[in-house]
Amino acid sequence: MTGHARLSIAAWGATVLGALVLTPVFSGPFLFVSAFLCALVTGVGVLLQNLRIPRIVVPIVQLLVLVELLSLFFLRGTLKFGLIPVKATALEFNAQMVDAMDSINRFSAPLPQDSHLTLFAVSVIAATGFLIHLIAVQLRQAAWSGLLLLIMYTVPAATVHGGLPWLLFIPPAIGYIVLLSAEGRSRLSRWGRRISGVSHLDAAEPVEASALGQAGRRIGLTVVALAALLPALLPTLPEGVIGNGLAGGGTGTGIGASISSTDPMLDMGKNLKRGDNVVALTYKGGPTGGTYLRLTALDQFDGNIWRIAPRTDTQKLDGGVLSQPPGYTGDLSKLQQTSMEIDVTRAFRSQLAPVPYPLRSISLKRDWRYDAGSLDVVSSNGSIIAGKKYKVTAYDLQPTPEQLHDAITTGAPDQYTSSLPSRTPIEIKQLTYDITNSAGNNKFEAAVLIQNWFRSGGGFTYSTQNAKGSGMGALEDFLLRSKEGYCEQFATGMALMARIIGIPSRVGIGFLPGTADKDGEYTVRMHDMHAWPELYFQGHGWVRFEPTPSARVATTPGWTVPATENPTTPTTAPTTAPTTPGDRETPGIDKPRNDPNLPDDTGVAIVDSGNWFTNGGGQMIAGVLGGVLVLCIPWLVRVLTRRRRFLRPPGRAGAEGLWAEIRDTARDLGLDWSDISTPRQSGQWLVTKLPEDAHPAARRLARGIESLRYAGDADVELDLRDDASAVRKALWSQATVRRRWRARLLPPSWRWYLSRGTTEASDLLDEFDLLLARLRALILPNRTRTN
Numbered sequence: 180m181t182g183h184a185r186l187s188i189a190a191w192g193a194t195v196l197g198a199l200v201l202t203p204v205f206s207g208p209f210l211f212v213s214a215f216l217c218a219l220v221t222g223v224g225v226l227l228q229n230l231r232i233p234r235i236v237v238p239i240v241q242l243l244v245l246v247e248l249l250s251l252f253f254l255r256g257t258l259k260f261g262l263i264p265v266k267a268t269a270l271e272f273n274a275q276m277v278d279a280m281d282s283i284n285r286f287s288a289p290l291p292q293d294s295h296l297t298l299f300a301v302s303v304i305a306a307t308g309f310l311i312h313l314i315a316v317q318l319r320q321a322a323w324s325g326l327l328l329l330i331m332y333t334v335p336a337a338t339v340h341g342g343l344p345w346l347l348f349i350p351p352a353i354g355y356i357v358l359l360s361a362e363g364r365s366r367l368s369r370w371g372r373r374i375s376g377v378s379h380l381d382a383a384e385p386v387e388a389s390a391l392g393q394a395g396r397r398i399g400l401t402v403v404a405l406a407a408l409l410p411a412l413l414p415t416l417p418e419g420v421i422g423n424g425l426a427g428g429g430t431g432t433g434i435g436a437s438i439s440s441t442d443p444m445l446d447m448g449k450n451l452k453r454g455d456n457v458v459a460l461t462y463k464g465g466p467t468g469g470t471y472l473r474l475t476a477l478d479q480f481d482g483n484i485w486r487i488a489p490r491t492d493t494q495k496l497d498g499g500v501l502s503q504p505p506g507y508t509g510d511l512s513k514l515q516q517t518s519m520e521i522d523v524t525r526a527f528r529s530q531l532a533p534v535p536y537p538l539r540s541i542s543l544k545r546d547w548r549y550d551a552g553s554l555d556v557v558s559s560n561g562s563i564i565a566g567k568k569y570k571v572t573a574y575d576l577q578p579t580p581e582q583l584h585d586a587i588t589t590g591a592p593d594q595y596t597s598s599l600p601s602r603t604p605i606e607i608k609q610l611t612y613d614i615t616n617s618a619g620n621n622k623f624e625a626a627v628l629i630q631n632w633f634r635s636g637g638g639f640t641y642s643t644q645n646a647k648g649s650g651m652g653a654l655e656d657f658l659l660r661s662k663e664g665y666c667e668q669f670a671t672g673m674a675l676m677a678r679i680i681g682i683p684s685r686v687g688i689g690f691l692p693g694t695a696d697k698d699g700e701y702t703v704r705m706h707d708m709h710a711w712p713e714l715y716f717q718g719h720g721w722v723r724f725e726p727t728p729s730a731r732v733a734t735t736p737g738w739t740v741p742a743t744e745n746p747t748t749p750t751t752a753p754t755t756a757p758t759t760p761g762d763r764e765t766p767g768i769d770k771p772r773n774d775p776n777l778p779d780d781t782g783v784a785i786v787d788s789g790n791w792f793t794n795g796g797g798q799m800i801a802g803v804l805g806g807v808l809v810l811c812i813p814w815l816v817r818v819l820t821r822r823r824r825f826l827r828p829p830g831r832a833g834a835e836g837l838w839a840e841i842r843d844t845a846r847d848l849g850l851d852w853s854d855i856s857t858p859r860q861s862g863q864w865l866v867t868k869l870p871e872d873a874h875p876a877a878r879r880l881a882r883g884i885e886s887l888r889y890a891g892d893a894d895v896e897l898d899l900r901d902d903a904s905a906v907r908k909a910l911w912s913q914a915t916v917r918r919r920w921r922a923r924l925l926p927p928s929w930r931w932y933l934s935r936g937t938t939e940a941s942d943l944l945d946e947f948d949l950l951l952a953r954l955r956a957l958i959l960p961n962r963t964r965t966n
Contacts, residue, residue, distance in 0.1 A: 183316055184225050189361035190315045190324070191221045194308035196354030197328040200347055204283075204335045205300040206561065207292035213304035216248050220305070224312055238313050245305055253298045275299070292561070293528075307331055311358075321362035325355045438529040443475055443688045444485055444649065447708045448667055451643055456706040459527040459690065464519040465535065466575060469692025469701050471723065472521075472533040475555045476713060478593070478685035482600035482651045485671055485686055488593070492551040493559075496544050502551045504537035504574060506592055506720030515575040522568045527705070532556040532564050533689055535573035537720070542570040552593065578719050578738045583623040586716040596683040596715065603679070604655050611676045622682050626714050626724060627739050629676050633669055633726035634735070638662055641730040666727045670710040673726040683715035687723065691732065810924070817843070817926050829898040831887050837903035838884045841865070844907050847922035848914040858885040865906065873909035876902040 195214045202210065220241050227237045250257070250264045253275075257268040279299035282290060290296050307327050315321040328351045335347075438446045462472075479488040494502070503511060516539060523533070532543060538554050541547075548559045558564070591597035614632050615625035633639055645664040647653035649671040657668045664672075670686045677684035688710050693703035709732070713721040725735045824840045827833035838858070845852045850868060853861065862881020866874050880902040887897065911919065921927075 183228050186316050186321070186358075186361045187221050187225050187228075187312060189358045190312045190321075191217055191308065193324070193328065193351075193354030193358040194304065194311055197307070197331050197351040198304045199350045200332045200335050201300060201304070203347070205290055205296060207297050209297045209300040209304075212252065212297070213301045213308075216245070216252070216301065216305045217308035219248060220245050220309060221312060224316065228316075234317055238309075238317055241309060241312070245309055249298070249302060249305065252301070253294065272298075276302075292563075303331070303334075315358060315362060319362070321358050324358060328355055438474060438527075438531060438688075443487070443531070444477060444667060444686070444710065447688055447710060448643075448648075448665075451665065451706060451708055456704050457526045458524050458702055459705050459707070460521055460523040460533060460703050461700055462519050462521045462693075462703070463700050465517050465573075465701075469695060470517075470519075470535045470573075471687075471689060471692060471709075471711070472703065473536045473687050473689035474529065474531040474533055475557075475689075476553045476685045476687050476721075478553070479595045480598070480600065480671075480675070482602055485649055485674075487555075488595040490550040490553070490555070490557075493548045493557075494551055496541060496547055496549060496556075500540045501538055501549055501554060504554065504576070504720050505552050506715060506717070507537070507576070508718045511574065516572050517575050518570065518572050520568070520570050523564050523566065525566045528563045528565045530558040530561065530563055532567075532569070533703075534571055536687070536723075537574050537576060539572045539574055543567070576719070576722075578716075578722060580623075580738055580740065583716055583719065583722065583738055584621060586623060586718055591683045592715055593683075596685050597678060597681075599675075599678045600651060602651060603675070604651070604659075607655060607658055607675070608679050610658065611679045614676070615680055622680065623716065625680050626677060626682060629673055630724050630726050630735060630739055633673060634728050639664075639669070639728055641665060641728045666710040666731065669726040669728070670712050673724060674712040674714075677712065677714050685713050685721070687711050687713050813926055814923055817847070817928065825900055825904070829896045829900075831895060834884055834887050834897060834899050837899050838880070841880070841903060841906055841910075843926070843928040844910050844922075846928045847926040848910055848918050849921075849927075850910070858882075858888065868913065869906065869909045870913065873905055876905040876909075880906055 194217050195210075198210055198213055223244050224237055224241050227240060228234075232240075246264060247262075249272075250268050251262075254264070254268050254271050255261065257265065257271045259265045275295040275298050278295045282293070282296060283299075307330075311324045311327055314324045314327075332348065332351060460472075475487055477485040477487055479486050517535070519535065521533065532541070532547065534541060534554075534556055536554060538549075538556070541549075541556060543556065546558060546560045546562055547556055549556045611629070615628050618624035618628055640663045642663050643665045645653075645657070645661070645668055647656060649667050654668065654672055654675060657664050658672055674684040674686050689708070690703045691707040691709045693701040693707055695701050709727070712724050712726065714724055716722055722738065723736055724739060725732055820843075821840055824833075824836035827836050842852050845865075845868075853864070856864065858881045862877055862885075865877040865881070869877055880899055883897050883899045883902070887895070914922070
């Protein structure tokens with residue numbers, strides 16, 4: 180294989196490996212299409228070079244081929260005669276790029292499998308592959324192509340919420356090293372024998388001759404090591420270091436919104452804050468006044484993110500009928516049912532179907548499943564709900580306040596919805612107890628008190644400007660200080676407080692009922708997206724509450740208002756916010772209902788107040804000890820190295836080690852040791868730095884090293900340990916206190932060890948090159964070398 184062909188294939192491989200970092204951002208077959216197009220462009224380049232086409236012509240032809248391939252794959256309808264790109268092709272390409280950039284800016288990863296996003300991803304990867312081929316093959320500067328791989332890595336690093344898996348950084352680094360290795364062999368075939376590098380290799384062996392390539396190898400090896408070690412050594416960056424994606428920038432002019440199954444809360448926040456208020460869906464039927472439509476429930480909270488817990492009980496939609504609502508123990512045959520027809524627009528992209536809760540049946544069948552514990556309806560093959568029309572029936576659960584008041588809590592329905600993070604601030608716990616103190620042990624009354632505190636008594640302000648999210652730090656600020664947020668903070672705040680007092684809770688994500696037209700059809704827009712808490716009561720299952728203030732949602736569920744209260748007496752000024760059937764204006768609860776003190780009420784609050792060590796003290800101690808350990812590494816290396824040198828038996832190796840120890844000691848103490856001086860010159864220099872009583876030891880040490888290096892009849896068993904120890908102690912005694920502490924804590928000779936380590940690591944890569952060359956020569960001994 181010719182050198183340029185080998186390098187071209189390596190450039191293609193580096194491009195494909197580098198493109199793997201985009202898989203968390205884009206979906207669909209973009210990677211396979213990109214690899215195929217890059218392979219065709221690379222093949223054209225190899226063919227032209229084999230035909231001895233002038234070098235300047237090759238990239239021009241490759242670029243034309245790339246444009247033609249992109250046009251054929253994605254813009255075929257704009258081609259003249261179905262083959263030739265024209266002005267309309269360029270305009271359509273530009274329009275799709277604008278749409279793709281807007282979608283990337285507005286929606287969270289992973290992005291949906293839309294044609295304009297696939298075109299964008301393929302164009303970026305193919306263009307990167309073309310530039311890598313140009314730089315590495317045509318300009319013969321493969322080391323600089325790593326910048327392109329790094330730029331491609333920054334796209335997911337800046338857009339993927341929660342960060343990238345650390346292993347995803349290794350494939351681009353491996354591709355970069357393979358490219359540098361191929362570049363080294365290509366240079367060797369043109370320039371001959373080794374002229375630089377490590378000393379222990381045979382100079383006649385064909386290894387890398389490019390200093391730039393060797394530097395690139397060292398960089399690549401360092402990158403791989405850092406990618407493998409740093410994630411294990413460093414703690415996760417706290418929320419807000421780079422941004423959680425909610426605030427964003429720019430207003431955008433695109434249309435549509437998406438909700439992913441990985442972080443629906445984040446997507447909802449982006450759609451509410453800077454998404455266009457286009458129609459998401461319309462529906463007919465259902466309860467009078469409309470109904471909430473739920474996408475999913477976030478039931479797992481680790482103190483940082485509210486997420487969907489693992490769904491282990493997903494089932495097929497056989498016949499369209501779902502299982503019984505979780506937690507409900509009544510007679511379903513006596514419940515009223517409502518029917519609806521939902522029509523989702525193409526502007527709303529989600530793998531989750533918006534449905535009323537609790538859902539009884541749905542007409543979606545193939546490629547759609549549901550979870551028995553949450554009644555979420557989700558795609559089983561990655562398809563989205565956009566553009567689909569389906570029919571549903573739902574149970575019209577309307578528990579009364581009396582029923583919920585008398586409900587007996589016997590335990591959590593799962594392992595997630597009662598879990599309280601151990602680092603929950605004690606201030607939030609105490610605030611919860613203060614709010615619910617008058618409810619006694621009655622969980623329902625306590626939940627109503629929390630709801631009304633958010634809506635009217637706590638002094639909260641509704642605003643979508645809160646960009647801190649719903650992690651523990653953000654909730655602490657929201658509940659105790661700022662008291663300004665939107666539905667995300669209100670819903671997660673109440674869910675957290677409910678868990679504190681022992682009520683299982685989760686956060687529903689979906690849509691408000693929307694607005695009705697004259698024909699009774701409801702229109703739901705993107706800005707109707709909403710979050711609310713769902714609390715679990717034995718016998719009734721999951722019950723919706725509404726803590727978001729009336730500035731956003733005018734009413735609360737009717738079952739959270741005592742029947743004796745006047746539902747027409749609002750606690751706030753009239754509002755045009757949406758209402759829900761069965762909901763009522765929220766009156767303040769001045770006096771809670773008396774608790775019956777039922778003996779079977781075994782609900783226990785998960786207080787878990789912990790102590791200083793469990794609430795962050797242990798992590799702080801571990802962090803401090805880890806930092807001290809890292810700072811002590813240079814000192815530890817020097818101590819172990821010195822000990823090893825002095826423990827060596829007499830001989831050439833032992834003497835050289837002692838001489839190196841004197842050199843390192845001098846450097847650590849700030850003395851200017853010369854690497855180009857002979858042992859005699861260095862000995863004379865040492866005498867000028869030592870007290871008089873140490874001069875004989877310095878001279879004997881220098882003469883001993885000189886004789887071992889240059890005298891053929893030297894005593895190879897010469898023991899210089901005592902002289903080296905005396906010289907070292909004398910150097911140490913002459914140094915100032917500041918110099919001594921610097922030599923202990925951060926010895927300057929440490930930099931030499933780092934340089935040596937990277938050199939030896941690069942030597943291993945050179946040895947790998949030699950091994951491949953020897954194997955190839957063994958398998959193909961008669962192969963004629965070509966340039």
